Each structure stands twice: as structure tokens, then as C-alpha cells.
Amino acid sequence: MSLPTPEGLQAEVLYLPEKGHYVVLGTAGSGKTTLAILRAAYLASTHCKQGEKVLLVTFNKALVTYLRAISDRELKNIDVINYHKFARGYMNSRNKMGWNVIAPAETKVSLIKQALINVKSKYPTATTLEREHEVFVEEINWLQKMGITNLEQYEAVERVGRSSVWIARANRKYFFYVYEAYIQLRQESGYKYDFEELAIHVVQELLQDETQRMYKHIVIDEGQDFSPMMLRSLALAGSNDGSLIYFGDVAQQIYGSRISWRSAGLINPKIWKFEQNYRNTREIALLALAISKMPYFQDDTDLVEPKFKRASGPKPDLLKFNSENDELDYFIEEVIRHNRTRTIAILVRDRETVNTVIQKLRRITQIQELKGEMNYWQAAPGVSVGTYHSAKGLEFDTVILPYCNSSRLPVEERILALGSREEAMNEEIKLLYVGVTRAKSELYISYTGEITEMLPIDPDLYYQDEEEDK
Numbered sequence: 001m002s003l004p005t006p007e008g009l010q011a012e013v014l015y016l017p018e019k020g021h022y023v024v025l026g027t028a029g030s031g032k033t034t035l036a037i038l039r040a041a042y043l044a045s046t047h048c049k050q051g052e053k054v055l056l057v058t059f060n061k062a063l064v065t066y067l068r069a070i071s072d073r074e075l076k077n078i079d080v081i082n083y084h085k086f087a088r089g090y091m092n093s094r095n096k097m098g099w100n101v102i103a104p105a106e107t108k109v110s111l112i113k114q115a116l117i118n119v120k121s122k123y124p125t126a127t128t129l130e131r132e133h134e135v136f137v138e139e140i141n142w143l144q145k146m147g148i149t150n151l152e153q154y155e156a157v158e159r160v161g162r163s164s165v166w167i168a169r170a171n172r173k174y175f176f177y178v179y180e181a182y183i184q185l186r187q188e189s190g191y192k193y194d195f196e197e198l199a200i201h202v203v204q205e206l207l208q209d210e211t212q213r214m215y216k217h218i219v220i221d222e223g224q225d226f227s228p229m230m231l232r233s234l235a236l237a238g239s240n241d242g243s244l245i246y247f248g249d250v251a252q253q254i255y256g257s258r259i260s261w262r263s264a265g266l267i268n269p270k271i272w273k274f275e276q277n278y279r280n281t282r283e284i285a286l287l288a289l290a291i292s293k294m295p296y297f298q299d300d301t302d303l304v305e306p307k308f309k310r311a312s313g314p315k316p317d318l319l320k321f322n323s324e325n326d327e328l329d330y331f332i333e334e335v336i337r338h339n340r341t342r343t344i345a346i347l348v349r350d351r352e353t354v355n356t357v358i359q360k361l362r363r364i365t366q367i368q369e370l371k372g373e374m375n376y377w378q379a380a381p382g383v384s385v386g387t388y389h390s391a392k393g394l395e396f397d398t399v400i401l402p403y404c405n406s407s408r409l410p411v412e413e414r415i416l417a418l419g420s421r422e423e424a425m426n427e428e429i430k431l432l433y434v435g436v437t438r439a440k441s442e443l444y445i446s447y448t449g450e451i452t453e454m455l456p457i458d459p460d461l462y463y464q465d466e467e468e469d470k
């Protein structure tokens with residue numbers, strides 16, 4: 001595959017100086033990933049001496065496989081890895097890793113549940129400790145992502161975003177006690193770290209590490225998914241006389257609230273904005289824009305309004321079915337008809353649903369499952385199945401988003417963790433946005449029962465034939 005030639009602002013970003021910190025905020029499909037690859041290749045070929053390296057880092061692993069597939073030629077002498085691989089590798093080089101030292105996500109949850117029980121027994125009258133354990137898991141993840149490691153810091157911090165409303169400042173101490181109890185339990189179980197906390201340790205280690213940095217330049221793609229601590233660690237991991245460039249889309253930010261560049265370790269970055277959407281047809285881009293204007297989309301001053309570059313195509317198809325079985329059968333027919341000529345993705349909210357879809361589809365055709373352990377990227381026409389999360393950064397001719405019912409979106413798990421349906425919608429609408437913007441020319445959205453409140457209802461946005469309700 002060959003990458004497009006950058007134009008306008010893209011070309012300016014490509015040749016930015018080889019020193020300093022830069023931020024590129026772009027709308028979906030504006031060429032951020034393309035430029036991340038080209039910039040990394042440019043730096044490796046013209047601004048690295050013998051032994052100096054470029055790191056191209058992304059959040060999700062499927063994107064790493066995709067990047068390698070679309071640009072193998074450009075990516076020579078560049079380490080293309082996801083954040084956790086970088087963090088583990090660095091800690092390993094400092095003899096701070098080991099076998100089985102990162103607590104798996106399920107273990108983390110059960111240890112937090114236990115920690116909550118322990119703290120409750122100490123403070124039996126503290127009603128805040130009666131809250132669901134999911135709320136504590138969520139808050140602990142937030143503390144770790146922000147790098148908050150002591151109570152004074154936590155009590156003083158201004159929480160941005162609406163989540164601040166539902167934990168009273170006076171109750172923060174109880175959350176912190178659970179956090180401390182969890183760390184103790186985790187250590188007793190033999191786990192030095194968990195996934196969210198690892199970045200804090202990487203930062204601490206880098207602050208003391210005076211050895212020559214392995215990477216001269218750092219290029220971050222899908223930067224909106226990185227926590228402030230992850231970004232800080234990457235800023236520290238680069239050489240002082242090199243550069244760091246961050247490519248991200250505020251509208252696709254899935255977790256976490258807005259952060260300042262400074263708290264993420266970026267020093268006076270110059271900010272660039274990409275506004276041209278090269279991927280989606282006008283009709284698909286209009287739906288994405290309408291989603292980003294829904295009330296659940298948190299106010300975001302940095303939101304870049306896209307300009308459409310591509311020709312028109314069909315409107316997104318909105319279909320209602322009587323049952324989920326009929327829904328899947330309908331799309332299986334669609335896949336059979338087109339999977340020799342188009343790249344098609346069926347994207348759903350969770351892994352369990354991915355498995356249901358795959359089970360049924362597997363009997364009919366070969367499937368590419370979008371997941372962490374992908375070794376190979378199938379670029380030829382065919383069908384891919386994955387979660388919205390796993391599709392970040394990717395693109396397909398046709399995207400099918402089934403099961404967009406209000407009973408499935410937002411998922412129950414996030415409603416519990418965030419304390420309200422509204423709060424969960426603020427977060428999950430970004431996932432729908434990601435799903436919609438993966439489609440280059442055809443988009444199908446379907447549901448049974450009630451449609452999710454996160455989709456705009458303006459009938460002009462869709463091709464919708466009432467008679468055709470399945």
C-alpha cells in the first residue's frame with residue numbers, strides 16, 4: 001500500500017523542526033495516522049544519527065498491526081509499538097519488571113472489592129463506602145491515570161468533567177483509603193503494578209534515570225486515549241535534543257477528562273489543527289458531526305469542525321428489526337453479497353457480542369477479528385469483526401453497527417461505574433462516534449426495540465424506509 005502525499009497543513013506538520021513538542025488536533029479521517037507514519041519516517045531518515053531511534057506509539061494493538069501493514073516500507077528503523085509494550089520494555093531495561101508482575105484487570109477488580117470490605121469494617125458509619133464497588137474501581141483508575149499518589153494531592157485537585165459532581169470532596173478520603181488498601185492487597189498478592197498504575201512507575205523511574213535515552217524522537221498516534229501519566233512518561237522517555245509530536249482527536253477521546261498539556265509533560269507545544277476529512281463521504285461525516293453536537297457530547301472548545309473532502313455517497317442506512325437474530329441474519333446476507341469486493345467491519349460494544357457475531361459468521365466466511373493479538377493485517381476485501389474500541393484508527397469501505405438499542409447502549413457496566421446513565425452516555429457517545437467515522441462510504445446502523453438516545457433522530461441524516469422495517 002502507498003500513503004497519500006501530504007498537502008497543505010499536513011506538509012507543514014511533516015517538516016516541523018526536529019526539536020521541541022508539537023500537538024496536532026484533528027477531526028476523524030484528517031490524516032493524523034498518515035502523518036504520524038510519514039513524520040516518523042522523515043525523522044528516522046533525516047534526523048537520526050547512527051544508533052538513534054524513533055518511537056511511534058499508539059494505544060491499541062490492532063492499530064500497530066494495521067500501521068505495519070500499510071507502511072512497512074516507511075517504518076524501517078522505527079519502533080512501532082503500543083504503550084504497554086513500551087512501558088514493559090522500559091521497566092525491563094531497568095530491571096523493574098519480572099514475570100507476572102502486572103495484575104490482570106479482573107484481579108484488580110476483585111482486590112478492590114476486598115479492599116472496600118476491609119475499609120468498611122474500619123469505618124462502619126461512612127455511607128459513601130456503601131456505594132457500588134464499580135464506582136471505586138473507576139475512581140482508582142482515575143487517580144492512577146492522573147498520577148495522584150497521596151491524599152493531600154487528591155483533596156486539593158479540581159476534578160474536571162461532570163464526574164466531579166458525584167463524589168463530595170469530604171468523601172474523597174474514603175476513596176483514598178480504599179486505594180491504599182488495594183495497593184497493599186495487590187502487593188501481598190505478588191503484583192507490583194496494574195495496567196493503569198504502570199505509567200506512574202515509568203515516570204518515577206525516568207525521573208531518576210540519567211542514562212542516554214533510547215529514543216531521539218517520539219511520535220504518538222491516537223494520543224487522546226493516553227492518560228496524562230502515560231503522556232508524561234513518553235515526554236520523559238525522549239531525548240532532550242529530540243522532538244515529540246502528539247496526534248489526537250478530542251472528539252474521539254474515550255476516557256478521562258480534558259487535561260492540560262503541561263500536566264501531560266508537554267512543554268509549550270505549538271498546536272496545529274487538521275480540519276479536512278479525507279475518509280468519510282459527506283453523508284457519513286454529517287452524521288458524525290450531528291453526533292458530536294448531541295447534548296451528551298461534553299462541551300469541548302477544541303472540537304475541530306470538519307470540512308469534507310470526499311464526494312457524496314449514500315446516506316447512512318438506519319434499520320429497525322424485530323429481533324436480534326433477524327438483525328444479524330440480515331447483515332450476514334449483506335456480507336455474503338459484498339465481502340469479495342469491499343472491506344466490511346461489523347463493530348459492536350463488547351467482546352461478548354463480538355464472539356456471538358463471529359460464531360454465526362464463521363460458518364459462512366473467513367473473518368478477521370480485531371483484537372490485541374493480531375499478527376497479520378488482512379487488507380484485501382473481506383469482513384472484520386471487533387469492538388468500537390479495537391477499531392480505533394482503522395477504516396473500512398462499509399461499516400455495520402448493529403445492536404444500537406437503548407437497552408445495550410450505554411452498557412450497564414459503565415452506568416454502574418459512573419453512577420448514572422447520563423454520565424455513561426457522555427462517555428459512550430464517543431465510542432459511537434468512533435464507530436461511525438470508521439466508514440469510508442457505506443454505513444449501516446440498526447436496532448431492535450428503542451434506538452439508543454445517543455444517536456441523533458433527525459430523519460434527514462439517514463436513509464430510512466419505514467415500510468422496510470425488518
Ligand SMILES: Nc1ncnc2c1ncn2[C@@H]1O[C@H](COP(=O)(O)OP(=O)(O)OP(=O)(O)O)[C@@H](O)[C@H]1O
Nearest residue numbers: 004005006007028029030031032033034278279393
Ligand atoms: N492528503 C491526503 N490526500 C488523500 N488522502 C488522504 C490524505 N491524507 C489522508 N488521506 C486518507 O484519509 C484517510 C484517513 O486518514 P488517517 O487514517 O490518517 O486519518 P486519522 O486522522 O488518523 O483518522 P482517525 O483519527 O479517525 O482514525 C486515509 O484513507 C488516508 O489515506
